[in-house]
Amino acid sequence: MMIKCENLRFTYPAESFQLAIDAFSVEKGESVALIGPSGCGKTTLMNLVSGILTPQSGRVTVNGLVVSELTVAARQRFRLGTIGLVPQNFELLDYLTIRENILVPFRVSSQLRLTREIEARCADLAERAGIAAHLDKFPRQLSQGERQRAALCRGLVTSPPLVLADEPTGNLDPENQDKIVSLLLGEAARIGASVLMITHDPLLLPRFGRVVEVMKLRRKGGDA
Amino acid sequence: MNTRGVLFLGFRYLQRNRAKTLLLAAAFTLVWLLPAGIGLIVAKVEAQLRARADQTPLLLGQAGSPLELVFNGLYFTKPQVASLPLRAVDAVAETGFATVIPIYARYSAGGYRIVGTTLDYFDFRQLELDEGRNLLRLGECVVGAAVAEKNGLKAGDAVISTPETLFDLAGVYPLKMTVVGVLAPAASPDDEAIFVDLKTAWIIEGLGHGHDEADELGEEQKIASVAPEDGSVRLNASVLEYNEITPENAERFHFHGDTADYPVTAAIVIPPHVRNQALIKGRYTRAGGLQLVSPGEEMDELFATVFSVQRFVVALLVAIGFATIGIGALVFLLSYRLREEEFRHLRHLGADLVTLRALVAFEAGFVILASLLVSAICLALIHVIAPVIIREMLG
Structure with a gap:
């Protein structure tokens, strides 16, 4: 099992919002779409899985590692080694080229080594994402769709066993949405990674192996 | 990390x-x-x-700014400082209280100060020659190490004094001087100076000059007999004046008047001991239109x-x-x-x-x-x- 959440309870300080999930899991190699209205806790659940947030109670296990019990430093190392994050707002650094942005996980980690193979993988991913010609450009020189593809390449370049994508198609037109999802699912399948993606677009849901409604997950206290 | x-x-x-x-x-x-x-x-x-000032016990000059006197006598700047007659310098020497070295630092050549002085100056400053010999005759010069290095000068070369007033016919004419020696570097203003004999400096000023003998000139070059009884005549501007002192014309250079009245800009006064220094200071400190200053004290101020x-x-x-x-x-x-x-x-x-x-x-x-x-x-x-x-x- 790739993700296993048990008896999760999480609240933000000084906020009334509470996320309570009794059980939620994702199998290895599975692609899951998380859906639900804004504010229902989709991003919170994803942050709990990635170790950005820690629950007040309950356990989050990812790839056999109990993330919720790790120290801050161990969770940082875990994210770099296990998770490929694809955020909605690209989160590309404006002072780096697209190539440097894709390879940025190797610049901030002492456990990942930047090798010629990795650089070749970066070029290969960019080729398949259709942004190979833009590798030496800066983010502001690219369109929204191209920037999102660059962010996706950065999420995949470490060949993570789990890809977490938070509305990566939210700002894109239908054509680019399709390209991004095809690239994400295709690459994940190629490296055998599980995918957990938040989306609001019902047209994309058939592309996923399973669709989870977070509201139901919270109400029913179990998998949808 | x-x-x-x-x-x-x-x-x-x-x-x-x-x-x-x-x-x-x-x-x-x-x-x-x-x-x-x-x-x-x-x-x-x-x-x-301070190093230079502390090495110089006393400095004699015309009454005026003590600092200008120090800068002229020690660092060869402030050429416009008021001059004093050589007679005043000799008077100090005649007291027997101190050795006196005259300095006449008014003119320049190629941006370097021409310092008219005596051979005592070289001993006093412990200046040594890197090449050539010291001053011997009129029209010779010894150049500081920096002057020689920057201008590629060596013994046998020549330097020409800079004319002071291009359009003033009565002004200072350029004098071509032969470099006879180059000083070893001293890390002091001496490196940037051109040393000449005091008389050579006066020739640059026009106080001494050399020209064809009046007896050998034609009547057309004479204006009138000034004093027929002693044979002195006034010559017109067609008479050739020498702008270089050579062994051939050296004897024709001469000074009109008493050289004791000729100017120097400063004089280094070197009493042999403190007692003499006190005596000489008491006698000359800002008295009789002169000033005797202690460069070290001026630097303190x-x-x-x-x-x-x-x-x-x-x-x-x-x-x-x-x-x-x-x-x-x-x-x-x-x-x-x-x-x-x-x-x-x-x-x-x-x-x-x-x-x-x-x-x-x-x-x-x-x-x-x-x-x-x-x-x-x-x-x-x-x-x-x-x-x-x-x-x-x-x-």
Whole structure:
């Protein structure tokens, strides 16, 4: 099992919002779409899985590692080694080229080594994402769709066993949405990674192996 | 922490924001450099001026500014200082209280001061010859080490004094002088001077000159007999005046009037002991239109003023420096605020706290280190070019 959440309870300080999930899991190699209205806790659940947030109670296990019990430093190392994050707002650094942005996980980690193979993988991913010609450009020189593809390449370049994508198609037109999802699912399948993606677009849901409604997950206290 | 990664990201950020980085580094460089640079230059000037002043017991000159007299007699600047007659210098020597060395530093050649003096000067300053010989005849000169090096001069070459007034027919004409010796470097104003015999300096001034003998001239070159009984005549402008003293024409150079009335700009007075120094000071200190000053004491007064001004300037610079550092800190803080989102992204990707803190500190660290480095290079440069700066300041 790739993700296993048990008896999760999480609240933000000084906020009334509470996320309570009794059980939620994702199998290895599975692609899951998380859906639900804004504010229902989709991003919170994803942050709990990635170790950005820690629950007040309950356990989050990812790839056999109990993330919720790790120290801050161990969770940082875990994210770099296990998770490929694809955020909605690209989160590309404006002072780096697209190539440097894709390879940025190797610049901030002492456990990942930047090798010629990795650089070749970066070029290969960019080729398949259709942004190979833009590798030496800066983010502001690219369109929204191209920037999102660059962010996706950065999420995949470490060949993570789990890809977490938070509305990566939210700002894109239908054509680019399709390209991004095809690239994400295709690459994940190629490296055998599980995918957990938040989306609001019902047209994309058939592309996923399973669709989870977070509201139901919270109400029913179990998998949808 | 991935040190190479932090350096890479840090430098890429600075490169992308190079205008801001350069501006900050320049501002911080000025903060360190200005007080330190002023301090260094003042210290260098003081060391150089004091060393020379402390080696010179007393200086005799015409009443006026004591500092101008010191600068002329010791550093060969201030050529416009009032002159005193050689007679006054001889009078001091005749007291038997001290050895006296006249200095006539008024004219120049190629930007270097021509110093008319006697051979005693070379012994007093312990100047040694690197090549050639010392002054022997009229029209000869010995050049300082820097003059020789910068102009490629060696014994046998010639230097020409600079005419003072191009359109003044009665003014100072250029005199071609033969270099007979080159002094060894002395790390003093002597390196930048051209030494001649006192009489040669007077010839440059036009007090002595050489021309064809009147007896050998035709009537058309004579205006009138001034005193037929002693044979003196007035000659017109067609008479050839020599502008170079050679073995052939040396004997035809002569001075009109009493050389005791001829000018010198200063005289170094060297009493053999303190008692004589006190006696001679008592007799000559600002009396009879003359002044006898102690260069060391004049330097004390000068630097007391310089240091009080320096303290004021440095205090101002320190205040400005604190303001600049404050503004710099604000810029770094704002920069951090602008980059908070970036650091949050990197933390989400998995960057550890040490890496993030290193990235935050990199910009400020780089700017401060770069400014310190540039300041150090500038200070080293000031250290090297200090003699030139001092010469310009004194000139």
